[in-house]
Amino acid sequence: MIELRDVHKTFGANRVLRGVDLTIPKGTSMVIIGGSGTGKSVALKCVLGLISPDSGLITLDGQDVTKGDRDAFLARFGMLFQGGALFDSLPVWQNVAFRLLRGSLKRPLAEAREIAIEKLRRVGLTPEQADKFPAELSGGMQKRVGLARAIAADPEIIFFDEPTTGLDPIMSGVINELIREIVVEMGATAMTITHDMTSVRAIADNVAMLHDGVIQWTGPVAEMDASGDPYLEQFVTGSAEGPIEAVR
Amino acid sequence: MTLLLSPLAALGRSVLAGLAMLGRIVIFALRAFSHILRPPYYPREIGHALLQIGWLSLPVVGLTAVFTGGALALQIYAGGARFNAEAVVPQIVAIGMVRELGPVLVGLMIAARVTSSIAAEIATMKVTEQIDALVTLSTHPMKYLVAPRVLAALLTVPLLVGIGDVIGILGGYTVAVQNLDFNAATYLQNTVNFLELRDIASSLAKGAVFGVIAAVMGCYYGMHSGRGAMGVGRATKSSVQAAAILILAANFVLTGVFFSV
16 A cells, blocks of 8 residues: 655745645556646655655555665556657567566566566567567557566556657557556556546545645545536536636 | 945855755766775666777777877978977877876866767656656666666776877878878887876876866756757756866876876
């Protein structure tokens, strides 16, 4: 279980997180929604330790994430970045098997390649794509390679940062289905950031809306449409009228 | 009074900011060395950096050195002729290349070629979240990106300086023998006899220091790049500027250390 308690983060004069409280139960898929620049990615990066919160507590299974063995902590995570964040200098299979080629999870080269090709197949890519470089792939394919890399070491927890941004609706649907299948199949805890409502309905067990640096509403995805929360309603309907200022 | 003091205050703020920046760079360099000394090591990354910084810099170093050596021979001959000292061409070319021009020009060429490339590559990795991805894959960016490059520069730039020194002397030799009617054997004999071990040691030591400066500056500015294309451009420009200035400043200090007595 991941818990954030009263997490604050400020960049200069910009108070991005102003006391975030959120619980993600083990084995569930939490989707965080909110407008651009509301601190969704910052919250996610705080959990991973990529950004240090100014105050507050973040725990994983009751353990403070800032304490203990960092490598062991990160080995439990997989992460799909918004732009894929694939390493340009490495072929696709080495991107996927990156964690399996070094460090505590190191495997023999042939075995790592075999696992990479299996994971690529899992996300709908053929073994022929394995030896290409990321720049030779389309945006959708790069996203899928990023997804294969995120699941390569069978992590307990997977984070998805804007998994469908920049993709056409069909490819978005494919990625959403893949994420849902992988999360269910692996029994992983998932935390997804998006402002794509189709993704929310496809991926989420629970939804949290981040606005003005705090969690404005959280609950099961089935209750989202009848929440009665004016912020969430405006966001879900995409209306320009409501408590959220259209021009921020 | 305020009008008089404000330029001084601005100057003071700039000096303090400059010193703070220097402090951050020194701490960054020390962290890089601590990662060079501690496992895990990434042999493939080290090999790649050795190839990029050392082997692929050879053409530009060789061309810079040969033309500089040739021009130096012509200048010394023309200048020496004013007081009947044309015969000192081999000695001055040798000392000029080995003590000063070899290391400084190679250092500056490395700053132009390697520092810019390191800064642009790492800055692009930063803005495309590849560095964050490294962290989430349990790989320390200092160990994976910075340490191999600094180690490769430390090992290869002294070699490049040594090669540049030899090529520069050969450039001077070719011009002297072909255009200025020097005797080939005498020219080489004078060169070898005149150079001391201290000259060569200082040249290689300067190369090592300049190599570290070039790599550290590229890595530092890359890792601290701002967002977007402008951030990458600014990091690249700043890294080359800083590397060039620090190389020239370090050259002055090292020359004083080696030859002030």
